[in-house]
Amino acid sequence: MDSTNFSVDSAYLAPSLYMDFNSPEVAAFVAKHAEGKTDKEKAISLYYAVRDGFWYDPYHVNMSHIALKASSMIERGSGYCVEKANFLAAVARACNIPARLGFAIVRNHIGTEKLQQILKSDLFVFHGYTELYINGQWVKATPAFNKELCERFNVTPLEFDGEHDSVFQEFDAQGNKHMEYLHDYGIFTEVPRELMVNELKKHYPHLFKGLSHNDSGHYFTEGNEE
Numbered sequence: 001m002d003s004t005n006f007s008v009d010s011a012y013l014a015p016s017l018y019m020d021f022n023s024p025e026v027a028a029f030v031a032k033h034a035e036g037k038t039d040k041e042k043a044i045s046l047y048y049a050v051r052d053g054f055w056y057d058p059y060h061v062n063m064s065h066i067a068l069k070a071s072s073m074i075e076r077g078s079g080y081c082v083e084k085a086n087f088l089a090a091v092a093r094a095c096n097i098p099a100r101l102g103f104a105i106v107r108n109h110i111g112t113e114k115l116q117q118i119l120k121s122d123l124f125v126f127h128g129y130t131e132l133y134i135n136g137q138w139v140k141a142t143p144a145f146n147k148e149l150c151e152r153f154n155v156t157p158l159e160f161d162g163e164h165d166s167v168f169q170e171f172d173a174q175g176n177k178h179m180e181y182l183h184d185y186g187i188f189t190e191v192p193r194e195l196m197v198n199e200l201k202k203h204y205p206h207l208f209k210g211l212s213h214n215d216s217g218h219y220f221t222e223g224n225e226e
Contacts, residue, residue: 008133011189012098018191019090019099023071026087030094040134040162042095043141047160050088051143054079058115058124063200068191081144085128086191088143098133101191102140105183105203118207123182125203126196129167131187140165 015022021030033049034042055078066072070090073079079087082103089099106127116122129142141160150157160166167181185195201208 008098009189012100012133013093013096015090015093016190017065018068018070018086018193019093020069020071021090021094023069025071025074026090026094029074030091034091034095039095039097043092043097043132043134043139044160044162046091046095047088047141047143050084050091051157051160052146052148054084054087054146056080056084056145056149059118063193063197065193068193081124081142082126082128082191082196084143085130088130088141089132092130092132100131100138101188102129102131103127103185103188103192103196104129104181105185107180107182119204120206121203123203125199126185128191132162134162139163140167142167 020026029049030046033046033053035045036042054073054076057078058080060078061080062068068083068086070087073083073087085101089101092099103126106124107122108124128144129140131138131140133139139162142158143160145155145158147157158166185192185199
């Protein structure tokens, strides 16, 4: 059965501050990329459009209300995991597919040296993924890492078939440990911005000491503009 035949919390279908799928920019993206007749077909086509259509960029993290909006990511053409998960949820809701967000702490065993130096850790706090309600079940999807980036790091891109959870590459192409989930924050109808900011401050306090830019081109800001 299609997800619309199931009584689901209306919050998982509604537009929100960050999932502004009623904006012209997001609506145009959905019209172009939501291919197929069934929820499953549309979800799969949207997953790949988000995964590969936006470059994964963990070096420019802006947590302002404006930057977190799905419509803002279209303007940038890139996003980090939270932004891309939020965008996938937004475009799914636009197709009347219930969607929600999940967040976790993960360890990336082959994270770039540059990023680990910035974070001073191999832990990635508040890694985001999407859950879509398709054919009677919630299915996890992680559109963060675009195909070209995965190929650079010799990691198989995460595929999504609309039936099975797609959350992380446990091993790289050589069978080496790649990523593991260490803590699950739970499921949310919207990006829990306050919780995210507090967790990032707790784990990466050095990033919040008045220095938002450095010579590497990294950008990290809490951002309070509306």
